[in-house]
Amino acid sequence: MYNDDMTPCQDLVEDSNTSKNTHFQTVLNQYMDRRSFIAKTGSGAMALAFAASVSGCSDDDNAEATPPTGTQPPTPEGTDKHAWSDLKQRPSKLSFKAVEKNTQNSFSVPEGYALKVLYAVGDPINPHNAIKIDSISQSGASYKFRSGDCHDGMSFFGMHPTNKNYAAKESTQGLLVLNHEYLAQDELHLPEAITKGIRSEDQVMREINAHGVSVIEISKDTSSQNVKVNLNSPFNRRITAQTEMEIHGPARGADLLKTRFSPDGTLTRGTFGNCGNGYTPWGTYLTAEENWSGYFARKANDTREIAKEDVALQRYGRGGTGARSSQYGWNTPVAELTGNTDLYDCWDISIKAANALQDYRNVMNTCGFIVEIDPFSVSARPVKRTALGRFAHEDCRCSNPIVGQPLAFYMGDDATGEYLYKFVTEAVWDPKDMNGGYTAGDKYMDKGTLYVAKFNDDGTGEWLELSFDKHGLNASNPNYAFSDQADVVVHARLAADARGATKMDRPEWVAVNPENGEVYVTLTNNSNRGRSYETDAANPRSYVDVKNGSASNSGNMNGHIIRFHENAEKTTATTFTWDIFLFGAEADAAANINLSGLDDLNDFSSPDGMWFDPRGVLWIQTDDGQYTDETNCMMLAALPGKVGDGSRAMAASTKSGGQETIIGAPLKNDRVRRFLTGPSGCEITGVTMTPDYKAIFVNVQHPEGTWPANQSSKYSLMGSAPRSATVVITRKDGGVIAGEALEEKATTA
Numbered sequence: 008m009y010n011d012d013m014t015p016c017q018d019l020v021e022d023s024n025t026s027k028n029t030h031f032q033t034v035l036n037q038y039m040d041r042r043s044f045i046a047k048t049g050s051g052a053m054a055l056a057f058a059a060s061v062s063g064c065s066d067d068d069n070a071e072a073t074p075p076t077g078t079q080p081p082t083p084e085g086t087d088k089h090a091w092s093d094l095k096q097r098p099s100k101l102s103f104k105a106v107e108k109n110t111q112n113s114f115s116v117p118e119g120y121a122l123k124v125l126y127a128v129g130d131p132i133n134p135h136n137a138i139k140i141d142s143i144s145q146s147g148a149s150y151k152f153r154s155g156d157c158h159d160g161m162s163f164f165g166m167h168p169t170n171k172n173y174a175a176k177e178s179t180q181g182l183l184v185l186n187h188e189y190l191a192q193d194e195l196h197l198p199e200a201i202t203k204g205i206r207s208e209d210q211v212m213r214e215i216n217a218h219g220v221s222v223i224e225i226s227k228d229t230s231s232q233n234v235k236v237n238l239n240s241p242f243n244r245r246i247t248a249q250t251e252m253e254i255h256g257p258a259r260g261a262d263l264l265k266t267r268f269s270p271d272g273t274l275t276r277g278t279f280g281n282c283g284n285g286y287t288p289w290g291t292y293l294t295a296e297e298n299w300s301g302y303f304a305r306k307a308n309d310t311r312e313i314a315k316e317d318v319a320l321q322r323y324g325r326g327g328t329g330a331r332s333s334q335y336g337w338n339t340p341v342a343e344l345t346g347n348t349d350l351y352d353c354w355d356i357s358i359k360a361a362n363a364l365q366d367y368r369n370v371m372n373t374c375g376f377i378v379e380i381d382p383f384s385v386s387a388r389p390v391k392r393t394a395l396g397r398f399a400h401e402d403c404r405c406s407n408p409i410v411g412q413p414l415a416f417y418m419g420d421d422a423t424g425e426y427l428y429k430f431v432t433e434a435v436w437d438p439k440d441m442n443g444g445y446t447a448g449d450k451y452m453d454k455g456t457l458y459v460a461k462f463n464d465d466g467t468g469e470w471l472e473l474s475f476d477k478h479g480l481n482a483s484n485p486n487y488a489f490s491d492q493a494d495v496v497v498h499a500r501l502a503a504d505a506r507g508a509t510k511m512d513r514p515e516w517v518a519v520n521p522e523n524g525e526v527y528v529t530l531t532n533n534s535n536r537g538r539s540y541e542t543d544a545a546n547p548r549s550y551v552d553v554k555n556g557s558a559s560n561s562g563n564m565n566g567h568i569i570r571f572h573e574n575a576e577k578t579t580a581t582t583f584t585w586d587i588f589l590f591g592a593e594a595d596a597a598a599n600i601n602l603s604g605l606d607d608l609n610d611f612s613s614p615d616g617m618w619f620d621p622r623g624v625l626w627i628q629t630d631d632g633q634y635t636d637e638t639n640c641m642m643l644a645a646l647p648g649k650v651g652d653g654s655r656a657m658a659a660s661t662k663s664g665g666q667e668t669i670i671g672a673p674l675k676n677d678r679v680r681r682f683l684t685g686p687s688g689c690e691i692t693g694v695t696m697t698p699d700y701k702a703i704f705v706n707v708q709h710p711e712g713t714w715p716a717n718q719s720s721k722y723s724l725m726g727s728a729p730r731s732a733t734v735v736i737t738r739k740d741g742g743v744i745a746g747e748a749l750e751e752k753a754t755t756a
């Protein structure tokens with residue numbers, strides 16, 4: 008969603024961290040912010056980047072995934088800690104021709120590359136809906152079988168051509184799984200027809216169905232590299248804001264999650280606000296629930312009998328005594344089409360009945376989790392993994408799996424001044440689980456230890472454990488009396504406050520370097536840094552940027568990317584060392600702002616999406632509202648060094664003399680350069696590749712103007728209106744994306 012604080016829109020970026028950690032923020036500001044594989048291989052090399060399930064799956068589209076039977080996947084040989092990497096394929100430098108900054112209403116890609124729109128809002132996922140569109144055939148109900156809106160996090164899962172299981176090195180067919188984060192209502196309905204107040208049920212159904220996740224089968228031609236969606240695939244599936252989900256982990260069955268829909272607290276409906284993503288070593292997709300609290304209405308003076316519930320609602324964006332309206336009014340329709348008012352009652356968290364089993368006062372406690380989806384299992388319920396905590400989840404990235412060692416999942420909480428978390432599994436990695444689907448998920452993701460990060464100014468950091476009854480996380484905690492581990496994970500923010508975690512400049516995506524396991528985190532921006540949030544070494548900059556000729560607030564206006572190295576390279580480490588890999592900045596900014604020495608070929612602002620492909624090429628995407636007077640949002644490629652390869656520096660800060668920080672070694676533009684820019688008004692987010700590196704998929708959210716001009720309007724009620732979409736980029740000569748340096752080497756060798 009848009010990052011421009013001045014551009015109010017649908018999404019709510021919370022700023023509700025009033026804990027005394029680092030500083031005391033007295034003003035609650037809520038910004039309306041619209042922008043807002045496992046690979047099993049014959050050789051045993053595994054590519055996390057192309058994680059996919061190898062769960063058994065029949066060709067019958069109603070078949071439940073079955074546990075793996077018969078031939079087991081090859082077991083990776085040895086205990087190579089870098090087994091997921093594909094480092095021999097990494098280019099030594101980036102030699103595609105960098106794309107120039109621009110504000111054009113179109114995509115720009117390097118010379119010799121081609122881009123096409125693959126999957127835009129309203130596009131069908133089956134032949135039945137692939138007919139010329141009219142307003143009836145594009146009913147709200149039909150959106151259960153169409154692309155949702157605001158495409159975001161995305162992963163590719165290669166598929167074996169005959170047994171239809173996961174096949175990590177398969178590039179000619181596979182399942183593309185992607186999030187639909189939220190809505191641009193004017194992309195979804197005719198603007199003049201959008202209902203307000205009491206919403207039309209059909210429009211609300213369309214909006215609910217336009218959220219969630221798509222699973223679509225794609226095929227790629229081995230010579231032309233042309234990519235197509237296979238509308239006849241039995242795997243094509245939409246998961247929406249109404250799909251039934253299992254609750255697993257410590258909060259399963261807890262009183263906190265009991266609702267009229269699930270009086271025993273084991274189920275809920277829907278996933279929404281799906282922003283970043285991840286994938287597991289056993290082959291499943293992870294979707295991150297980010298901005299969810301704004302979807303719920305709450306009546307005025309809806310006081311809870313238990314005082315701590317008010318504390319919790321405050322910390323998660325629905326506190327106070329004033330009435331709160333639902334962002335899209337999903338609580339309002341008269342159920343004249345479905346006759347099922349329960350579908351809409353569940354968007355109101357007010358106390359309406361005698362107890363929590365008869366209303367939806369607790370339903371918000373079923374949101375804000377990492378949700379596991381097995382793309383090869385067409386009918387099993389997705390699973391909310393509560394052990395990983397409840398917050399504005401942005402992204403969830405697994406450590407490089409090492410046989411016999413616990414896995415770690417790294418996660419950002421994207422709201423102003425929120426924290427960075429990791430979950431360490433109790434179980435140790437066993438490659439035999441690669442086929443395991445949700446059963447493996449239960450093994451690894453339901454038991455383990457949740458931590459939150461504290462960054463010290465000296466370049467060290469600590470993981471602070473969030474376990475009930477340890478370090479005061481019990482009834483004695485003064486701000487919020489924790490009663491059990493369910494209470495700790497559901498209120499992870501309050502537990503993290505109590506432990507003294509470091510308030511960060513909005514942690515967005517996380518990426519794990521396949522070479523050395525170092526973890527990179529985008530901190531998109533914080534226009535309050537240096538004012539209500541003091542600078543510190545890990546969030547060091549506060550400065551004024553000029554946009555459209557006017558000075559902005561002081562703050563971290565362009566964001567940065569921090570990275571850290573777990574001590575002794577253990578996922579279980581409780582300490583780490585960190586530095587700042589890159590600072591977003593304009594090329595001509597002062598040296599204490601442009602600390603990474605960016606130039607015109609690689610300057611950027613507000614990093615958000617980010618992913619290491621298995622070669623070790625880092626892809627960085629922007630969701631910016633600050634540099635947009637000079638350039639549209641973009642994607643860059645980078646070849647990073649490692650933590651500690653740079654030096655100390657003084658950053659521009661509101662502190663007198665500046666703020667000391669630790670920066671990575673500056674990279675020249677052959678190690679970080681701009682790969683694409685999107686159309687005006689857009690956010691670029693979501694990136695994945697086929698395992699042969701010959702097709703790269705990128706998502707564009709809420710483009711403006713007339714884009715996409717090259718997309719057929721036959722599926723769109725909106726004609727040629729600009730729409731969010733997945734695009735695919737290939738090289739015209741069929742070569743490897745960003746692989747030119749390898750070819751130069753081969754030619755000269």
Ligand code: FEO
Pocket residue numbers: 008043188282283297401421515615
């Ligand atoms: Fe959905 Fe924080 O971006």
Ligand code: CA
Pocket residue numbers: 552553554555593633634
């Ligand atoms: Ca500027």
Ligand code: CA
Pocket residue numbers: 008282283401515615616630692
């Ligand atoms: Ca994002």
Ligand code: CA
Pocket residue numbers: 008010042043515531615630
């Ligand atoms: Ca963002």
